[in-house]
Every structure is written in structure tokens, then in C-alpha cells.
Amino acid sequence: MAEMVQNLLDANRIERGEMQLNLAPTDLAPVLNAVIETQRPHATSKQQTLHLEGESIPVVALLDPSITVQVLENLVSNAVKYSPPGKNIFVWLKPQPSLARMEVQDEGPGLSAEDQKKLFGKFARLSAEPTGGEHYTGLGLSIVKKMVEAMNGKVWCESELGRGATFIVEFPTAIPA
Numbered sequence: 001m002a003e004m005v006q007n008l009l010d011a012n013r014i015e016r017g018e019m020q021l022n023l024a025p026t027d028l029a030p031v032l033n034a035v036i037e038t039q040r041p042h043a044t045s046k047q048q049t050l051h052l053e054g055e056s057i058p059v060v061a062l063l064d065p066s067i068t069v070q071v072l073e074n075l076v077s078n079a080v081k082y083s084p085p086g087k088n089i090f091v092w093l094k095p096q097p098s099l100a101r102m103e104v105q106d107e108g109p110g111l112s113a114e115d116q117k118k119l120f121g122k123f124a125r126l127s128a129e130p131t132g133g134e135h136y137t138g139l140g141l142s143i144v145k146k147m148v149e150a151m152n153g154k155v156w157c158e159s160e161l162g163r164g165a166t167f168i169v170e171f172p173t174a175i176p177a
Contacts, residue, residue: 019067019150026063028100028171029056032093035072039080047085050076054093061100061171067147071155072102074140075167079106083164100173105166111159119157120145 036052043050079089087107094101111119120141148155148169159165 019147021064021067021150023062023064023151025060026065026068028059028061028063028068028093028102029054031065031068032072032091032102035069035076036091038073039076042077043080043089046080046083048080048083049088050080051088051090052093053090054095057093057095059093059095059100059173061173063151063171067151071144071147071169072104074144075104075169078140078167079104079108079165082106083108095173096170098173100171102169103166105164107164110161110163111157111165112161116157116159120155 032052036050040050076089076091083089083106089107090103090105092101092103092105094103145155148171151171153169153171155167155169157165157167
């Protein structure tokens, strides 16, 4: 219930232009590592294995650290929520030329082309259901998209029905003068 209320408040704050950003050079490796450790108990309770690759590579981007944690927690928790028990979830930190790229890949049911069209919409209800009775509001990915874009980043999903989904977030690493 608290998560649902927080999602509604976040969505309202973003829509009203009241989201306060505190941008600072942020090393994504420790942020990702902390998010993985926060989500590990839920994954373990579903006999899922979280894999983190590239966590020792320093990748710095100009971000709001707390909002970045919210974004990454949402993506990793969704992977856990929608993946069946016993599956793997892979999280990568992949530095690219002038980009910090993070990927969250699950072994869940994947998304149909129709679901992908409405994926980042507000209150989106998709055909995939949580695999452990978890609740969802349909706001999480809409909020993620707005938060990522507010920090000059991009987020998208690559998926094929029956083959899982990969959510990709990219932020520029070049710090403006």
C-alpha cells in the first residue's frame, strides 16, 4: 500500500513539474550494487538468481542519486516480480563511448508487440501478471520514463513474447560545464 501511495505521489509531482533534481556526478557501480542487494531477498524468496556484471567498473554520470536508485529499484523489482520462480535476472553496467548503459534482463514471459506500445503509459495494464501474487499499479514504468528523461537519459524495452524482456537505460557520461 505504501508503494502504491508513493507511486501516485511521484506521478503527481512529476506531472506538476515539482520534481526536484539534485544532480551530482554519480558512480553507477555502487548504486547498482546497492539496488541488487536490496532486491536479493525478494528474488531469493522466489528461487531466482540475480547476476550483476560490470559492478567494479567506475561509470560516472551527472544524476540525482536518490532518483537513480528509484529508477533502478523499479526495473530490477519488476524483473523479479514478473519472472517465474527458478529463473535468472541479469543486470549489466556497460559503459559505452560517452554513455552509461544499464540493462536489466529477465527470463519472464516477455512482452507482446501490443503490450510494448503501452508499456510506459500511465496506469498501463499489460497481459503479463506478477508470478508471486505481487501487486502492481501500472504507474512504475511511466514514472521511470519521466525520471530518466528528467536526468537527460533514455529508457526503452527490447522483448519478444516468450523470451523475456530487457530494459535499457542510458545516461550521458559527459558532464556539462
